[in-house]
Amino acid sequence: MSSSTFGPRLAQLRRRRGLSQQQLAHLLCTATGTSSLTRNEISRWERGQRQPAQAWIGWLALVLRVPSEQLSPGRPSVVRQGDPAARRWAFLRDKLTVARPGVLWISAID
Numbered sequence: 001m002s003s004s005t006f007g008p009r010l011a012q013l014r015r016r017r018g019l020s021q022q023q024l025a026h027l028l029c030t031a032t033g034t035s036s037l038t039r040n041e042i043s044r045w046e047r048g049q050r051q052p053a054q055a056w057i058g059w060l061a062l063v064l065r066v067p068s069e070q071l072s073p074g075r076p077s078v079v080r081q082g083d084p085a086a087r088r089w090a091f092l093r094d095k096l097t098v099a100r101p102g103v104l105w106i107s108a109i110d
Helices: 002-016 021-032 039-047 054-064 084-109
Strands: none
Touching: 002 039, 002 054, 021 039, 021 084
């Protein structure tokens, strides 16, 4: 996904979940245990003024309940058909991107 399409895609996914920018920021702060993310930062991401750090992509996917490839700016969404190793790596990478934040979040609760 190119950086120019990330913002509109994020806004679309947020609205589809019925969340305001403030609510999304709150969910991300709760999930990550930080208070530094604000509605203004979500707005900047959606308007394309800034790109989130790669670490936020997994958290966004978790909170929005979508596969991380729907949010990964600059990451190719299609892997060549003839390269099974690349397909396996892409599959594992995407699953780990989504799973890791959830595992860390659950382990922090205990």
